[in-house]
Amino acid sequence: MLNLKSLKAELLLLLTALIWGFAFVAQRVGMDHVGPFTYTGVRFLLGALSLLPLLLIGSRASRSAPSRNWRTILAGSLLAGLFLFAGATLQQLGLVHTTAGKAGFITGLYVVIVPLLGLFWHSTPPSTWVGAGLAVIGLYLLTMTDGLTLAEGDGLVLAGAFFWAGHVLVIGWLSGRIEPVLLACLQITVCGVLSLGVALAIEPISLRGLQDATLPILYGGLLSVGIAYTLQVVAQRDAPPSHAAIILSLETVFAALGGWLLLDEALSGRGLLGCGLMLVGMLLSQLGLGKAAPTPTEPAVPTATLAADERR
Numbered sequence: 001m002l003n004l005k006s007l008k009a010e011l012l013l014l015l016t017a018l019i020w021g022f023a024f025v026a027q028r029v030g031m032d033h034v035g036p037f038t039y040t041g042v043r044f045l046l047g048a049l050s051l052l053p054l055l056l057i058g059s060r061a062s063r064s065a066p067s068r069n070w071r072t073i074l075a076g077s078l079l080a081g082l083f084l085f086a087g088a089t090l091q092q093l094g095l096v097h098t099t100a101g102k103a104g105f106i107t108g109l110y111v112v113i114v115p116l117l118g119l120f121w122h123s124t125p126p127s128t129w130v131g132a133g134l135a136v137i138g139l140y141l142l143t144m145t146d147g148l149t150l151a152e153g154d155g156l157v158l159a160g161a162f163f164w165a166g167h168v169l170v171i172g173w174l175s176g177r178i179e180p181v182l183l184a185c186l187q188i189t190v191c192g193v194l195s196l197g198v199a200l201a202i203e204p205i206s207l208r209g210l211q212d213a214t215l216p217i218l219y220g221g222l223l224s225v226g227i228a229y230t231l232q233v234v235a236q237r238d239a240p241p242s243h244a245a246i247i248l249s250l251e252t253v254f255a256a257l258g259g260w261l262l263l264d265e266a267l268s269g270r271g272l273l274g275c276g277l278m279l280v281g282m283l284l285s286q287l288g289l290g291k292a293a294p295t296p297t298e299p300a301v302p303t304a305t306l307a308a309d310e311r312r
Contacts, residue, residue, distance in 0.1 A: 005238045012235035013247040016228045021254020023224040024100035025262050027092060030216030035203035036092040039213065041196030043220035044088070048188040050226025054181045054233075069177075076174040077183060081190025083167035088191055089198075090160030097153025099265040102142060104255020105278050106157040109135055111249060112285045113165035128285045135281030141274030142267075180233075188225065245286040252279060 030039040095103050112135045115128045143154040150158070174183060199205060210217070236244050256275060259265035267275065 006240070006243075009235040009238035010243055010247055012231050013239055013244055014250070016231045016235065017248050017251040018254050019223050019228040019231075020248075021104060021251040021256075022258040022262075023220055024095070024104045024255040025258040026216040026219040026224070028095050028100050028259075028263065030213045030220065031092070031096060033213035033216075034205070034209045035199060036096060037089070037195050037199035038203050038205050038209075039217065039220070040088050040092050041192050041194075041199050042210065043217050044188050044192030044195060044225070046217065046221030047225025047229075048185050048192060050222050051181060051185045051188070051229065054230065055185050058179060058181045068179075073178050073182065073186070076170075076178050077186035078190055080167060080170050080174060080183065080187040081194070083163055083170055084187050084191040085194045087160045087163035087167055089195065090156045090163065094153040094156030094160065098151060098157060100259035100263060101256030101265050101267060101275075102154060102271075103157045104252045104259075105142060105275050106139065106154060107161055107164065108249060108252040108282055109139065109158070109161045109278065110164035110168065111245070111282050113162060114168050115285055117165055117169060127287055131281040131284030133281070134277045134284065138274040138277030138279075138281060141270050142278065143274075184229065246283055249279070249282050249286060252282070 027039065030043075034042075091103065091107060094106075098106075112128070112132045116132060139158070143150055143158075171183070232248075239247075252275075256265075256267065260267075
């Protein structure tokens with residue numbers, strides 16, 4: 001029997017993946033007018049502002065809850081914000097030298113890296129190892145030149161994927177200790193402030209540049225963070241976690257599609273094969289995680305958590 005509630009939730013998750021995938025296009029276009037740190041700082045602070053209504057609603061609903069431990073909240077938000085800043089910075093700098101489609105697929109490797117890092121706390125199912133192997137082969141086909149060198153932009157985005165994976169583990173550890181929306185808002189603010197601070201120190205910032213980048217900034221801040229985050233929270237109430245993980249992984253496909261449609265980016269046959277292998281590897285890793293859930297005392301290895309949305 002068709003579960004209409006689950007179907008609606010999965011369609012909302014598909015829309016979320018679409019928004020996040022096309023965010024890579026917005027990030028590239030935004031840097032035609034402003035520096036990478038300026039773009040990241042402004043859009044993340046805008047994203048934090050867009051979450052304030054959710055934060056206020058959550059605060060009203062939890063007035064009867066025990067008082068918050070602000071030391072844990074601030075320390076945890078700072079730690080998560082630092083990982084977020086590192087991942088976002090490397091991704092944005094990498095996008096200066098690579099395409100939106102390639103950046104989307106390489107960033108998506110975090111879903112393979114997370115369970116491998118999780119070996120420190122629990123075993124990893126065989127499907128994850130198979131998925132990791134396919135993803136590595138796909139990455140080689142997508143990014144390696146004939147001289148067996150990794151292009152600068154691809155290397156930066158790949159380094160960022162490790163920080164995204166670390167960010168997921170940090171969020172998994174903090175998720176039972178800090179309210180999700182409060183944590184999201186504070187860590188996004190930390191990332192935005194750090195990025196804007198670096199921008200003020202090393203990048204020229206002009207009102208004209210910000211005006212020209214208005215649409216990419218609005219897309220990255222309001223749609224990618226505010227609206228997509230809300231859609232994810234609403235949809236994951238009714239969608240099975242394994243389904244949610246697989247659907248959200250499709251953002252990599254939408255990133256490549258957006259780059260092709262809007263930026264005239266093209267992939268060679270070898271690159272397309274690499275993308276296909278990477279996508280299959282990511283999906284296998286997600287399916288494997290559904291069979292090996294961590295215990296409540298372990299750092300969670302979430303396949304589709306609030307950590308996902310702050311990547312974009």
